[in-house]
Amino acid sequence: DIQVTQSPSTLSASVGDRVSITCRASQTIGSWLAWYQQKPGKVPQLLIYKASTLYSEVPSRFSASRSGTEFTLTISSLQPDDFATYYCQQYHNYPWTFGQGTKLDIK
Amino acid sequence: QVQLQESGPGLVKPSETLSLICNVSGVSINTYSWTWIRQSPGKGLESIACLYNSGGTDYNPTLNSRVTLSIDSSKNQFSLKLSSVTTADTAVYYCASQVPTGYLLQWGQGTLVTVSS
Numbered sequence: 708d709i710q711v712t713q714s715p716s717t718l719s720a721s722v723g724d725r726v727s728i729t730c731r732a733s734q735t736i737g738s739w740l741a742w743y744q745q746k747p748g749k750v751p752q753l754l755i756y757k758a759s760t761l762y763s764e765v766p767s768r769f770s771a772s773r774s775g776t777e778f779t780l781t782i783s784s785l786q787p788d789d790f791a792t793y794y795c796q797q798y799h800n801y802p803w804t805f806g807q808g809t810k811l812d813i814k
Numbered sequence: 815q816v817q818l819q820e821s822g823p824g825l826v827k828p829s830e831t832l833s834l835i836c837n838v839s840g841v842s843i844n845t846y847s848w849t850w851i852r853q854s855p856g857k858g859l860e861s862i863a864c865l866y867n868s869g870g871t872d873y874n875p876t877l878n879s880r881v882t883l884s885i886d887s888s889k890n891q892f893s894l895k896l897s898s899v900t901t902a903d904t905a906v907y908y909c910a911s912q913v914p915t916g917y918l919l920q921w922g923q924g925t926l927v928t929v930s931s
Contacts, residue, residue: 708875741917750908750921751859757917794859798916801872803849805859 709733711797713806719814724785728793728809732776736799742771742780745808746791754793755780785811816840818909818922825928826903832896832927836909843890846911849918850883850894854905862907865892866914899929 710733720726730740738758743751753762758773768783782789790813795806822834836848849864863873863881873881882895896903906924913919 739916743918750924751918752921753917753919796859796917801864801916802861802874802876803916804861807858 708802709736709797709800709804711795711804711806713795713809715809716807717810717812719812720785721814722785722787726782726785726811728780728795728811730778730780730795730806732778732797732799735776736797738773739797739799740773740778741796741798742769743794743796744789744791745794751794816911816920818911818920820907820909820922820925822907822925822927824926825930826899827931828900828929829898832899832903832907832929833893834895834907834909834925834927835891835893836922837889837891838911839890841911843885843887843892846919847914848885848892849910849912851908851910851918851921852903852905853908853924857905860905862894862896864912868914901929903927904929 712731714729740758742755744754745751754765755771759771771780790811792808792810794808797804817839819837826832847866850862853859861874863883865883880897885892906926908921908924910918910921
Protein backbone atom coordinates (compact mmCIF):
# COMPACT_ATOMS: atom_id res chain seq x y z
CA ASP A 708 0.00 0.00 0.00
CA ILE A 709 1.05 3.57 -0.58
CA GLN A 710 1.66 5.29 2.75
CA VAL A 711 0.59 8.89 3.17
CA THR A 712 2.21 10.80 6.01
CA GLN A 713 0.32 13.88 7.07
CA SER A 714 1.64 16.66 9.29
CA PRO A 715 1.15 18.23 11.68
CA SER A 716 -1.34 16.09 13.59
CA THR A 717 -2.67 19.15 15.39
CA LEU A 718 -2.45 22.81 14.53
CA SER A 719 -3.58 25.73 16.67
CA ALA A 720 -4.31 28.97 14.90
CA SER A 721 -6.41 32.10 15.06
CA VAL A 722 -9.06 33.55 12.80
CA GLY A 723 -7.32 35.34 9.97
CA ASP A 724 -4.15 33.24 10.11
CA ARG A 725 -2.64 31.54 7.08
CA VAL A 726 -2.03 27.85 7.71
CA SER A 727 -0.62 24.95 5.77
CA ILE A 728 -0.94 21.18 6.10
CA THR A 729 1.36 18.73 4.35
CA CYS A 730 1.01 15.18 3.07
CA ARG A 731 3.92 13.15 1.81
CA ALA A 732 3.39 9.99 -0.22
CA SER A 733 5.71 7.00 0.10
CA GLN A 734 6.04 6.76 -3.69
CA THR A 735 5.09 8.77 -6.71
CA ILE A 736 1.34 9.24 -7.07
CA GLY A 737 1.32 11.90 -9.75
CA SER A 738 -1.37 14.41 -8.86
CA TRP A 739 -3.80 11.80 -7.62
CA LEU A 740 -4.44 13.32 -4.23
CA ALA A 741 -7.55 14.75 -2.63
CA TRP A 742 -8.19 16.79 0.51
CA TYR A 743 -11.24 16.53 2.76
CA GLN A 744 -12.60 18.51 5.68
CA GLN A 745 -14.40 16.76 8.52
CA LYS A 746 -16.21 18.64 11.25
CA PRO A 747 -17.11 16.91 14.55
CA GLY A 748 -20.02 14.55 14.09
CA LYS A 749 -20.12 15.19 10.35
CA VAL A 750 -18.92 13.32 7.30
CA PRO A 751 -15.82 14.28 5.34
CA GLN A 752 -16.41 16.84 2.61
CA LEU A 753 -14.31 17.03 -0.54
CA LEU A 754 -12.27 20.23 -0.82
CA ILE A 755 -9.60 19.57 -3.43
CA TYR A 756 -8.96 16.87 -6.02
CA LYS A 757 -6.17 16.17 -8.46
CA ALA A 758 -3.77 17.80 -6.03
CA SER A 759 -4.85 21.39 -6.66
CA THR A 760 -8.33 21.56 -8.23
CA LEU A 761 -10.89 23.24 -6.01
CA TYR A 762 -14.14 21.31 -5.76
CA SER A 763 -17.45 23.01 -6.48
CA GLU A 764 -18.48 25.75 -4.02
CA VAL A 765 -15.33 25.44 -1.91
CA PRO A 766 -14.20 28.92 -0.85
CA SER A 767 -11.23 30.36 -2.69
CA ARG A 768 -9.28 30.81 0.55
CA PHE A 769 -8.50 27.10 0.19
CA SER A 770 -5.70 26.20 -2.18
CA ALA A 771 -3.38 23.27 -2.65
CA SER A 772 -0.19 22.40 -4.45
CA ARG A 773 2.14 19.55 -5.27
CA SER A 774 5.90 19.27 -5.33
CA GLY A 775 6.95 15.77 -6.25
CA THR A 776 5.48 13.50 -3.62
CA GLU A 777 4.78 16.35 -1.21
CA PHE A 778 1.37 17.96 -1.18
CA THR A 779 0.27 21.06 0.68
CA LEU A 780 -3.15 22.40 1.60
CA THR A 781 -3.21 26.09 2.47
CA ILE A 782 -5.96 28.16 4.00
CA SER A 783 -5.13 31.78 3.32
CA SER A 784 -7.21 33.46 6.02
CA LEU A 785 -8.82 31.19 8.57
CA GLN A 786 -12.53 31.63 9.17
CA PRO A 787 -14.44 30.28 12.18
CA ASP A 788 -16.05 27.62 9.96
CA ASP A 789 -12.62 26.21 9.03
CA PHE A 790 -11.78 24.74 12.41
CA ALA A 791 -12.08 21.05 11.66
CA THR A 792 -9.99 17.99 10.88
CA TYR A 793 -8.41 17.72 7.46
CA TYR A 794 -7.43 14.53 5.64
CA CYS A 795 -5.56 13.82 2.46
CA GLN A 796 -6.22 10.75 0.32
CA GLN A 797 -4.13 9.23 -2.43
CA TYR A 798 -6.01 7.59 -5.27
CA HIS A 799 -3.14 6.55 -7.48
CA ASN A 800 -3.39 2.91 -6.45
CA TYR A 801 -6.06 0.97 -4.63
CA PRO A 802 -6.41 0.64 -1.71
CA TRP A 803 -6.91 4.38 -1.43
CA THR A 804 -5.02 5.46 1.65
CA PHE A 805 -5.56 8.45 3.85
CA GLY A 806 -3.36 10.62 5.98
CA GLN A 807 -3.88 10.37 9.72
CA GLY A 808 -5.55 13.76 9.81
CA THR A 809 -4.74 17.25 11.02
CA LYS A 810 -6.95 18.72 13.69
CA LEU A 811 -7.09 22.46 13.28
CA ASP A 812 -8.26 24.16 16.44
CA ILE A 813 -8.61 27.65 17.76
CA LYS A 814 -5.58 29.06 19.55
CA GLN B 815 -29.13 16.13 -4.69
CA VAL B 816 -27.27 12.87 -4.19
CA GLN B 817 -27.84 11.28 -0.80
CA LEU B 818 -26.49 8.06 0.64
CA GLN B 819 -27.73 6.27 3.73
CA GLU B 820 -26.16 3.24 5.37
CA SER B 821 -28.27 0.71 7.21
CA GLY B 822 -27.56 -2.46 9.10
CA PRO B 823 -27.06 -3.91 12.58
CA GLY B 824 -25.09 -1.81 15.00
CA LEU B 825 -23.88 -4.82 16.94
CA VAL B 826 -22.31 -7.95 15.49
CA LYS B 827 -20.86 -10.90 17.38
CA PRO B 828 -17.27 -12.01 16.80
CA SER B 829 -16.90 -14.56 13.98
CA GLU B 830 -20.22 -13.52 12.44
CA THR B 831 -20.84 -11.55 9.25
CA LEU B 832 -21.31 -7.79 9.16
CA SER B 833 -23.89 -6.78 6.55
CA LEU B 834 -24.56 -3.21 5.47
CA ILE B 835 -26.67 -1.65 2.75
CA CYS B 836 -26.19 1.75 1.21
CA ASN B 837 -29.33 3.31 -0.21
CA VAL B 838 -28.70 5.88 -2.90
CA SER B 839 -31.13 8.63 -3.81
CA GLY B 840 -31.00 11.54 -6.18
CA VAL B 841 -29.03 9.75 -8.87
CA SER B 842 -29.07 6.44 -10.66
CA ILE B 843 -26.66 4.00 -9.09
CA ASN B 844 -25.30 3.37 -12.59
CA THR B 845 -23.94 6.93 -12.74
CA TYR B 846 -21.03 6.68 -10.36
CA SER B 847 -18.65 4.24 -8.82
CA TRP B 848 -19.28 3.37 -5.19
CA THR B 849 -17.06 2.65 -2.25
CA TRP B 850 -16.99 1.57 1.38
CA ILE B 851 -14.72 3.27 3.89
CA ARG B 852 -14.44 2.75 7.62
CA GLN B 853 -13.11 4.96 10.36
CA SER B 854 -11.86 3.85 13.72
CA PRO B 855 -9.84 5.71 16.35
CA GLY B 856 -6.95 3.33 16.05
CA LYS B 857 -6.66 3.06 12.28
CA GLY B 858 -8.11 6.29 10.96
CA LEU B 859 -9.82 6.16 7.57
CA GLU B 860 -9.47 2.84 5.76
CA SER B 861 -10.66 1.81 2.31
CA ILE B 862 -12.58 -1.46 2.26
CA ALA B 863 -13.68 -2.03 -1.32
CA CYS B 864 -15.18 -0.29 -4.32
CA LEU B 865 -17.48 -1.02 -7.21
CA TYR B 866 -16.73 0.76 -10.47
CA ASN B 867 -19.50 1.79 -12.80
CA SER B 868 -17.66 -0.26 -15.41
CA GLY B 869 -18.57 -3.35 -13.37
CA GLY B 870 -15.09 -3.91 -11.93
CA THR B 871 -14.20 -4.11 -8.27
CA ASP B 872 -11.23 -3.39 -6.04
CA TYR B 873 -10.67 -4.78 -2.58
CA ASN B 874 -8.30 -3.82 0.20
CA PRO B 875 -5.90 -6.79 0.28
CA THR B 876 -5.98 -6.85 4.06
CA LEU B 877 -9.73 -7.54 3.95
CA ASN B 878 -10.12 -9.10 0.51
CA SER B 879 -10.87 -12.65 1.53
CA ARG B 880 -13.61 -11.53 3.90
CA VAL B 881 -15.40 -8.96 1.72
CA THR B 882 -18.36 -9.40 -0.59
CA LEU B 883 -19.80 -6.51 -2.59
CA SER B 884 -23.04 -6.46 -4.48
CA ILE B 885 -25.22 -3.96 -6.26
CA ASP B 886 -28.97 -3.96 -6.80
CA SER B 887 -29.80 -1.52 -9.56
CA SER B 888 -33.53 -2.13 -9.23
CA LYS B 889 -33.40 -0.83 -5.64
CA ASN B 890 -30.66 1.75 -6.28
CA GLN B 891 -28.54 0.30 -3.51
CA PHE B 892 -25.29 -1.52 -2.95
CA SER B 893 -24.14 -3.66 -0.09
CA LEU B 894 -21.16 -4.86 1.88
CA LYS B 895 -20.65 -8.13 3.71
CA LEU B 896 -17.60 -8.63 5.91
CA SER B 897 -17.25 -12.12 7.29
CA SER B 898 -15.48 -13.53 10.36
CA VAL B 899 -15.46 -10.20 12.14
CA THR B 900 -13.33 -9.48 15.19
CA THR B 901 -13.22 -6.58 17.59
CA ALA B 902 -10.73 -4.96 15.22
CA ASP B 903 -13.59 -4.47 12.76
CA THR B 904 -15.41 -2.13 15.15
CA ALA B 905 -15.68 1.18 13.31
CA VAL B 906 -17.94 3.72 11.71
CA TYR B 907 -18.70 2.42 8.23
CA TYR B 908 -19.35 4.88 5.41
CA CYS B 909 -20.56 4.39 1.89
CA ALA B 910 -19.58 7.02 -0.64
CA SER B 911 -19.86 7.91 -4.28
CA GLN B 912 -16.63 7.93 -6.16
CA VAL B 913 -15.44 9.13 -9.52
CA PRO B 914 -13.76 6.28 -11.41
CA THR B 915 -10.32 7.73 -10.79
CA GLY B 916 -10.89 7.54 -7.05
CA TYR B 917 -11.74 10.68 -5.15
CA LEU B 918 -14.90 10.62 -3.09
CA LEU B 919 -17.80 12.94 -3.84
CA GLN B 920 -20.56 12.35 -1.32
CA TRP B 921 -20.50 10.29 1.85
CA GLY B 922 -23.31 8.68 3.77
CA GLN B 923 -23.79 9.70 7.38
CA GLY B 924 -21.94 6.62 8.57
CA THR B 925 -23.09 3.82 10.81
CA LEU B 926 -21.28 2.61 13.90
CA VAL B 927 -20.79 -1.13 13.94
CA THR B 928 -19.54 -2.64 17.17
CA VAL B 929 -18.19 -6.17 17.25
CA SER B 930 -18.78 -7.62 20.68
CA SER B 931 -20.17 -10.74 22.27
